[in-house]
Amino acid sequence: MKLGIMPCLAMAAVAAAATVSTVAFGQVPSGPSTDAEILALMKTHCVMCHAAEPTHEAFAKAPAGVLLETIAQVVGNAAKIMTQVVVNRAMPLGNQTGMTDRDRDRIAAWVEGRNR
Numbered sequence: 001m002k003l004g005i006m007p008c009l010a011m012a013a014v015a016a017a018a019t020v021s022t023v024a025f026g027q028v029p030s031g032p033s034t035d036a037e038i039l040a041l042m043k044t045h046c047v048m049c050h051a052a053e054p055t056h057e058a059f060a061k062a063p064a065g066v067l068l069e070t071i072a073q074v075v076g077n078a079a080k081i082m083t084q085v086v087v088n089r090a091m092p093l094g095n096q097t098g099m100t101d102r103d104r105d106r107i108a109a110w111v112e113g114r115n116r
């Protein structure tokens with residue numbers, strides 16, 4: 001019996017470790033930021049204001065005319081996004097969405113990757 005239980009526990013530990021590392025990988029992706037990741041960040045932190053029809057109650061139209069709903073729009077505003085999000089940290093406005101330094105790093109990496 002003892003011999004039967006030990007490998008079983010070892011397997012469970014390996015399985016648990018694998019699950020944990022998968023989750024961690026999902027939260028801290030390595031390598032270049034993808035377009036999908038950038039669009040997800042825009043959706044979470046920017047699009048409630050920067051959309052053709054903002055859902056944020058304070059805005060009836062996109063502030064400064066900046067739309068961030070598609071990759072083409074994000075690419076077109078890439079330099080301004082670097083300034084506002086990474087350099088000045090003025091966006092997201094008042095950091096209402098709680099954007100982390102890591103999110104800002106991912107955006108910077110994506111913009112810099114495109115400029116290579």
Ligand code: HEC
Pocket residue numbers: 042045046047048049050056063064066068077080081084085091092093096097099
């Ligand atoms: C709560 C609403 C709100 C959110 C969320 C928000 N913004 Fe803004 N954004 C504004 C407003 C208001 C202005 C206009 C500010 C001004 O003209 O001083 C602006 C202006 C801008 C501009 C134009 C600045 C310029 O050069 O004229 C850019 C680029 C921008 N935002 C990017 C972003 C990005 C990227 C995010 C998400 C990370 C974001 N914003 C999130 C409200 C918001």
